[in-house]
Amino acid sequence: MNYDVIDTQIAPEGQLEVLSKAEVAKLRDNSQGGLYNLFRNCSLAVLNSGNAMDDGKELLERFKSFEISIIQRERGIKLDIKGAPASAFVDGQMIKGIREQLFAVLRDVIFVSNEIQDDPRFDLSTTEGTTDAVFHILRNANVLKPLISPNLVVCWGGHSISRTEYEYTKKVGYQLGLRAMDVCTGCGPGAMKGPMKGATIGHAKQRISGGRYLGITEPGIIAAEAPNPIVNDLVILPDIEKRLEAFVRLGHGIVVFPGGAGTAEEILYLLGILLHPDNAELPFPLVFTGPHSAAPYFEQIDRFISDTLGSEARQRYQVIIDDPVEVARQMQAGIKRVREYRKEKADAYYFNWRLRIDREFQKPFLPTHENMRNLKLQRQQATHLLAANLRRAFSGVVAGNVKEQGILAIEKHGPFEIHGDPDIMASMDALLTSFVDQHRMKLPGKKYIPCYRIIK
Known part of the structure; x- marks a missing residue:
């Protein structure tokens, strides 16, 4: 079955506007120690807000083509999103609350990796x-x-x-x-x-x-x-x-x-x-x-x-x-x-x-x-x-x-x-x-x- 999807690019507004090269590399890394799969799966869940589903495996299978990546620019980052559930958008624009939650995912995934799991303190x-x-x-x-x-x-x-x-x-x-x-x-x-x-x-x-x-x-x-x-x-x-x-x-x-x-x-x-x-x-x-x-x-x-x-x-x-x-x-x-x-x-x-x-x-x-x-x-x-x-x-x-x-x-x-x-x-x-x-x-x-x- 095909599901309606949308491709888009979005920039953060007032939070986490810049990332280091090392952080971007982690978010792009889909190996065992990388963050890509964690970031992708949590982001897809946020974008699926409002849809009746309680099966994580089913969600990942339904949107197999979903991808999210970091575009790093001198003046800040953008998220490049492909194959996102269309329900996250109104007239082609991502719903603001979902957009905020998407950057909350990015914030917490990066912080836990850098400041908690990799910090001997x-x-x-x-x-x-x-x-x-x-x-x-x-x-x-x-x-x-x-x-x-x-x-x-x-x-x-x-x-x-x-x-x-x-x-x-x-x-x-x-x-x-x-x-x-x-x-x-x-x-x-x-x-x-x-x-x-x-x-x-x-x-x-x-x-x-x-x-x-x-x-x-x-x-x-x-x-x-x-x-x-x-x-x-x-x-x-x-x-x-x-x-x-x-x-x-x-x-x-x-x-x-x-x-x-x-x-x-x-x-x-x-x-x-x-x-x-x-x-x-x-x-x-x-x-x-x-x-x-x-x-x-x-x-x-x-x-x-x-x-x-x-x-x-x-x-x-x-x-x-x-x-x-x-x-x-x-x-x-x-x-x-x-x-x-x-x-x-x-x-x-x-x-x-x-x-x-x-x-x-x-x-x-x-x-x-x-x-x-x-x-x-x-x-x-x-x-x-x-x-x-x-x-x-x-x-x-x-x-x-x-x-x-x-x-x-x-x-x-x-x-x-x-x-x-x-x-x-x-x-x-x-x-x-x-x-x-x-x-x-x-x-x-x-x-x-x-x-x-x-x-x-």
Whole structure:
């Protein structure tokens, strides 16, 4: 099948207008150590914004002829783009928001390569070094705002949700916007787009002109969850673990909407961190919410958390069904406590330095068949470490569902096998089965073939 494409050349406007010869050489290099394939794939994902697709492999196959290269001139650079999705253009001109996001890709790919991965100052094998790297990536993207009182709400949830659930996310975002709160999401469609869309209306009614709609992503997921057009600040972290850390370091509270395996991964990540003894007194408002139709989803999530992590984990969140106003009020009250706590402890408003993140939550996890099979999903370990390993299991399911590398691995070797204590496996199987039954694993209209097998 042929898809409409456009060729164009664009120059940056006010950011990253010049590159060194060494940087250009890296961006043109498509070898193992080069940046071309990473830059190309992330750029294609941004240009595909607004199209219904949640399969990174399918996107790359659909636009095989897509190319992007750097034209270096004495007075600055240009991007030479060939075979870009026509949906990124209006009357032959690239949509401005997409153009901005394209240069955000260039900024983050270059910075991570030059200033993080190739810089001995950052020891990514340590907790402190990893957190410092996340801080520097966010600072370079200019999303750390030191003069703003805490008001950033992170919204998590699935890209594959029903229309009723999507409309509900907009209502919550609207109530947050009316209360002058900004929104940060994983930047894709569904529950990542709805809260931003609602917040824009709330901000407009309150005559707030500087509303922030911050999108945080990573190269492995961006093709399946292309940045939605409302995002006005896009940051690409190098892997899922640093992306998750960016969410919890930046956000002052988190709202969770219905989702699938990716949302379960995010919930387990945060609960695992909050269960660490060093974070026992740290305020971090966390609300699970959805319309009446989503009540069974949250009952299943709550049951899974109770079965695996116990009652202490359940104390760290509240479930609010079909009440956007109450969600916003609870978040506003929770963020007020965050502000008081950070003021008392002389901690920054813009970056949660005091939050203790165990090294197990920072180690990059590669979801190979061997690594998935060897996950420690037994109770003979601290609860926050069990949460870390459960998070990895769901991360593997996400990879097998939508990430190019995971999809190729499943096609070659068959489903991932997940082993663990029988009761934990039974609970995980029930949760994943409910996701499949509720069509939360793929976009509507697409048949889901499980990429995993639970070994009880």
